[in-house]
Amino acid sequence: MKKFMLKSFVAAALMFISVLTGMELANNGIHKMKGYNDPNFQNAVSIHENDKDFQATFLGKNISSHDLEAKKKKLEEMNAFNFFSSMGKKMSEGMTNASEKLIQKITE
Template sequence: MSKFIFKCFFLICFLFVGVLIGMQHANQGIVDMKGHEKESFTSPVGMKQDEDGNVEATFLGNEVESQTLSEKKEKLEEMKAFNAFSSIGKALAELIEGITGKLVEFFASLI
């Protein structure tokens, strides 16, 4: 029994050392991919608020322009985008709604 426990303990220690070596190797690979050995990795998304209260956002190093929802809505209304699938879906939904309404009325009249 003691031989078994000793073998298990030795195997666990050996595997733990292997995990530590693998973590070190992975860290070195990440540093090699990045191209420099800067210790702190930058966040992909950043938000700052200046003293005027304006919020500036960056996404992957690119500055994101902020627009209000009303401006976006006006822009979409100006585009007057037509989506064929949307109109087909609406027509199909109205047709199915009408048919099911008529069926419900018919079965209700029988009862």
């Protein structure tokens, strides 16, 4: 049993190290694929936060808090109906009522 646990631990550690090494090699490959060292090479996501406002860049597109607020307003105006959300609310109300009735019957 001890040998099996030791072998399993060694195999798991080896796989973990292999994954980390593979990620590092993939990152180096991405940088080499460009063919030159570009100082403008950007990350996929970057966030810059000021006093009350924040600016995010996602895949080269600028996103600000004003954009998010406008989208939120638009969704609220549309009164989007989410079937699963309403079903979840009904199920939770039903479970609450059922548990309350069960507790009342037990305490009587």
